[in-house]
Amino acid sequence: MKRALLFAMLSCIATTADAGQDCRSEILAPHRQAEAAAQALAVVERLEAMDAPIALVARVGTDLSKHGLRYSHVGFVVRDADDGRWTVIHLLNTCGTDRSALYAEGLVDYYADARVALDTAIVWLDAALADELARVLRDHAAARLHDADYNVIAHPRSDRYQNSTAWVLETLALAMQPGAPPDRRILQAWVEARGHRPTRLHIPYSKRIAGGLFSANAHFTDHPLSARLSGEYEVVTVDSILDWLERGDRVVHREDLQRPGPATR
Amino acid sequence: MRMRWWMMLVLAAAPALQAADPSAASRASVQASAQIVDGSAALVGAGSELTLAAVEIVGESAHLVLKGAQGSVTVSLRVSADTARVLAASVGVVVETVATTAGHLLIIGGESVAFLLSPEAAAHRHHRNWP
Numbered sequence: 001m002k003r004a005l006l007f008a009m010l011s012c013i014a015t016t017a018d019a020g021q022d023c024r025s026e027i028l029a030p031h032r033q034a035e036a037a038a039q040a041l042a043v044v045e046r047l048e049a050m051d052a053p054i055a056l057v058a059r060v061g062t063d064l065s066k067h068g069l070r071y072s073h074v075g076f077v078v079r080d081a082d083d084g085r086w087t088v089i090h091l092l093n094t095c096g097t098d099r100s101a102l103y104a105e106g107l108v109d110y111y112a113d114a115r116v117a118l119d120t121a122i123v124w125l126d127a128a129l130a131d132e133l134a135r136v137l138r139d140h141a142a143a144r145l146h147d148a149d150y151n152v153i154a155h156p157r158s159d160r161y162q163n164s165t166a167w168v169l170e171t172l173a174l175a176m177q178p179g180a181p182p183d184r185r186i187l188q189a190w191v192e193a194r195g196h197r198p199t200r201l202h203i204p205y206s207k208r209i210a211g212g213l214f215s216a217n218a219h220f221t222d223h224p225l226s227a228r229l230s231g232e233y234e235v236v237t238v239d240s241i242l243d244w245l246e247r248g249d250r251v252v253h254r255e256d257l258q259r260p261g262p263a264t265r
Numbered sequence: 266m267r268m269r270w271w272m273m274l275v276l277a278a279a280p281a282l283q284a285a286d287p288s289a290a291s292r293a294s295v296q297a298s299a300q301i302v303d304g305s306a307a308l309v310g311a312g313s314e315l316t317l318a319a320v321e322i323v324g325e326s327a328h329l330v331l332k333g334a335q336g337s338v339t340v341s342l343r344v345s346a347d348t349a350r351v352l353a354a355s356v357g358v359v360v361e362t363v364a365t366t367a368g369h370l371l372i373i374g375g376e377s378v379a380f381l382l383s384p385e386a387a388a389h390r391h392h393r394n395w396p
Contacts, residue, residue, distance in 0.1 A: 027325065027345050030370055030380040033298050037367035037386045044389060083391045104395035108298075108367075108386055140396045 028112060039118040039259050040107035043077075046122055046255055047086055053079050053134040056123040056168070057088060057107075058238045060116045067201050071121055071238040074168050077107070078137060089137055091164040093150050098216050100150035100162070102143060118259035123242060124252050132175040142171040144182040151219040156198040156236050157188050158222040165236040169196065172241070196244040198234040298368065298390065299379040302328070304338030309369055309381055315360040317373060320352045327352055329379070331360055331371075340371070342379045351376060 028036070047055060058071035075090025081104065088110045093100050111118055125133065136142045151161030158166075162184075173187040174180060180187070220228055227233050245251050301309070309315070309331070318337065319330040327344045329352065330337055344352065351373065361372040367386035371379040382390065 027343050030299075030377040033380040034365045034367060034370055037298070037380070037382055037389075038365060040389050041367050041386055083393065084388060086389065087391070089395055102395045103392065105392040106389040108382070108390045109392045143396050 033112065035118055035259065036111040036114065037108050039111045039114075039120065039257065042257055042259075043107055043111075043120060043122060044086060046257070047077065047079070050124055050253065052124050052127075052130050054130050054137070055125070056121075056242075057110070058121040058123070058242075059111065059114045060119050061114055063116045064237075067199075069199070069237055069239055070119065072116075073164055074238045074241065075110070075164075076133065076137060076168070076171070077122075078134060081137075089142075091146065091162070091167040093152065093164070093217055096215070096217055098150055098219070099148050100146075100164070101148065102146050102167075119257065120259075121238075121242070121254060121256045123245070123254045125245065125250050126252050129172075129175060129250050132178055133172070136171060136175050141174060141182050142167075145170045145174065145184060145187070147184065150217055151222065152215070152217045153201075153220065153223070153233055153235055155222045156196075156234055157185075157192070159185050159188075160222050161219055163236070165238060165241060169236050169241050169244075172245070191244070194244075195247060196236075197240060199237040199240045201233050201235060202231055203233060204231050298382040298387070299340050299342035299371070301381065302339050302341045304336060306338070306381070306384070308333050308335055308338045309340075309362055309371070310364070313362050315362065317352070317355050317358050317360050320356055322349045322353060329371075340379060340381065344378070348376075348378055352378060 043057065055077050056074055057077045058074040060071055060073075062072040064070070064072050073090070075088045077086055077088050079086060081087035081089075083104055084106055086107055087104050088107060089102065089104050090110075091100050091102050111120070114120075124130070146167060147159075147162040149161050150163060151158070152163055154161040154163045154166050156166065156169075162170075169191060170184055170187045173191045174182055177190065180190075220233075223233055242251070242254075313333055315331045315333045317329060318332040319328075321328040322344065325343045325345075327342055327349060329340045329342070331340060355373045358373055363370045363372060363377075365380075368380055368382040370377045371381065
């Protein structure tokens with residue numbers, strides 16, 4: 001009887017975990033389009049006021065407030081790239097599946113995809129790091145760090161999976177070491193040795209089982225068993241990246257632009 | 266109570282979550298604005314006197330022909346089923362335009378049905394795979 005129950009439960013997991021989520025096309029309400037575009041222009045104004053080729057831009061795509069976090073996603077915004085005056089280069093999960101891709105997009109598109117709020121942080125880096133970052137993006141060395149196997153909760157030392165924040169952290173590490181090979185394992189070890197501290201998220205059993213047992217984009221298997229049993233997971237977050245950069249004196253200026261978004265009305 | 270071996274297996278196998286999304290992630294395709302496909306953008310300004318002269322809806326796409334004293338303009342946009350119903354019943358109705366920081370909202374019967382980006386904002390609309 002027990003074996004039959006176990007078989008039934010595991011079969012259920014295997015079937016639905018492969019299914020992924022629908023890639024639904026969302027039609028934004030006109031007022032949301034207007035707000036996203038207004039936030040994009042506000043960011044452009046700040047970017048134009050600074051003499052820098054690149055900055056980090058963080059947004060609120062997911063509500064992480066229960067973990068004490070505000071920003072869930074970050075990308076590089078590059079001046080005068082191929083597509084326009086300002087272009088955001090970042091990694092996005094493909095519609096809730098276990099795959100990801102890198103994108104270059106304008107700031108209007110970037111903020112149109114901010115699901116929770118339009119609040120944003122713009123972070124400018126010291127000139128040497130900014131120049132090197134612009135170079136590793138221009139010559140596509142950063143693209144060689146991309147691993148399309150996506151895991152929303154990827155372990156910071158995972159060489160099997162990657163999420164959007166991990167790609168940003170590894171790209172920063174590549175830019176900090178001119179001439180270093182674009183090798184994820186080496187870069188991950190380097191940032192850890194240089195004091196990057198991943199965020200520890202507590203996800204209790206009840207939430208995990210009720211909330212996400214069947215998520216195609218969540219693979220806990222690259223976390224140690226002790227983490228799975230305790231519910232304490234280490235991940236690279238926007239906060240952990242910015243904290244690391246600030247402690248290393250690599251941030252020259254930061255601005256947070258608050259603007260209510262869809263979830264706040 | 267002791268945890269049975271099969272309970273441990275199920276709990277460890279359960280990858281879990283939704284509880285954490287440290288990286289944003291899911292992207293559905295978003296429609297960031299309506300577009301003028303024919304006519305002059307200058308016709309659509311705050312306070313313009315416009316009438317919805319014709320509506321064509323195919324699936325989630327709509328083409329609106331707006332007529333003013335100086336001519337007409339055709340706007341293409343994606344619409345929800347609800348908005349499509351409002352538009353289909355609104356031919357001949359006055360369209361209000363409201364200026365915002367980054368463009369104009371088109372309003373019919375008190376409901377905003379479309380947002381037209383200003384040229385300045387439209388320059389920041391692009392999206393492609395990289396590199």
